[in-house]
Amino acid sequence: MLLKFTKMHGLGNDFVVVDAVSRKVFFNKQQIEKLSDRNWGIGFDQLLVVEPPTNPDMDFRYRIYNSDGSEVEHCGNGARCFAKFVLDRELTNKRIINVETKRGAIQLRVLDGGLVTVDMGEPSFDPNDLPFTAEPSDALYSIMAGDVEYFMTPVSVGNPHAVIKVDQLTDDEVATVETLIECHERFPRKVNVGFMQVISPDEIKLRVYERGVGETQACGTGACAAVVAGIKQGWLSPKVTAHLRGGDLHIEWQGEGSPILMTGPAEKVFEGQIYL
Numbered sequence: 001m002l003l004k005f006t007k008m009h010g011l012g013n014d015f016v017v018v019d020a021v022s023r024k025v026f027f028n029k030q031q032i033e034k035l036s037d038r039n040w041g042i043g044f045d046q047l048l049v050v051e052p053p054t055n056p057d058m059d060f061r062y063r064i065y066n067s068d069g070s071e072v073e074h075c076g077n078g079a080r081c082f083a084k085f086v087l088d089r090e091l092t093n094k095r096i097i098n099v100e101t102k103r104g105a106i107q108l109r110v111l112d113g114g115l116v117t118v119d120m121g122e123p124s125f126d127p128n129d130l131p132f133t134a135e136p137s138d139a140l141y142s143i144m145a146g147d148v149e150y151f152m153t154p155v156s157v158g159n160p161h162a163v164i165k166v167d168q169l170t171d172d173e174v175a176t177v178e179t180l181i182e183c184h185e186r187f188p189r190k191v192n193v194g195f196m197q198v199i200s201p202d203e204i205k206l207r208v209y210e211r212g213v214g215e216t217q218a219c220g221t222g223a224c225a226a227v228v229a230g231i232k233q234g235w236l237s238p239k240v241t242a243h244l245r246g247g248d249l250h251i252e253w254q255g256e257g258s259p260i261l262m263t264g265p266a267e268k269v270f271e272g273q274i275y276l
């Protein structure tokens with residue numbers, strides 16, 4: 001089967017996006033792993049499959065698959081690229097787009113100049129929502145990865161995140177975190193791990209080791225998780241600029257009961273086709 005696709009990225013977190021509205025398309029795990037391979041396939045962090053909605057109140061459904069083939073609940077950078085994709089392909093002419101995801105309904109607002117604001121929904125700090133095996137607490141959670149003790153804030157943004165505050169971002173943390181996310185018994189569905197350096201109450205630096213992928217140039221849900229964890233711990237103000245390796249995201253959260261708003265760019269790199 002000849003598959004047409006669009007290669008896109010949000011701050012270097014890269015995607016293959018497929019229109020499954022015009023024609024149904026299904027992928028199995030092996031196909032996704034092959035397509036994601038940067039030597040044997042196209043190469044991407046996530047595959048985004050755009051489908052018609054199942055709920056008539058929604059404009060679309062979009063499904064998100066990590067490069068290892070696992071289907072996930074939410075993808076912040078992917079949501080912005082999705083919005084650009086459906087407008088470029090004239091699948092809609094709306095600038096406020098309501099989308100079904102595995103995490104639930106989200107709303108995208110396409111701004112003049114190409115930026116997109118995503119209502120990412122409300123976060124949860126209940127470990128059961130990740131899941132993470134621990135008693136709910138306001139404290140930082142201690143967790144051992146190998147012989148290293150990390151103090152982290154577990155946050156669900158629809159997908160699971162562990163936010164670790166560090167004084168200085170280096171290469172060391174990310175390299176050693178694999179044991180924390182790939183096989184830690186306290187994260188039965190694994191976890192995305194963010195290392196956050198607080199520069200000021202409205203500015204952080206962040207590196208994210210993503211579940212099912214590895215370290216990415218940027219992680220939208222990771223930036224949201226880091227900012228809301230920092231606000232909850234009293235380190236950050238309601239509006240924060242997150243500096244990721246691939247660029248900046250603007251995150252806003254007014255506290256419990258309110259949604260997280262994330263604003264950032266979305267880029268198209270090329271269109272292609274491949275035989276599946």
Ligand SMILES: N[C@H](CCC[C@H](N)C(=O)O)C(=O)O
Nearest residue numbers: 075076077159210211220221
């Ligand atoms: N790796 C994540 C999904 C993609 C998140 C990231 N690409 C983003 O922009 O939010 C997970 O397994 O939950």
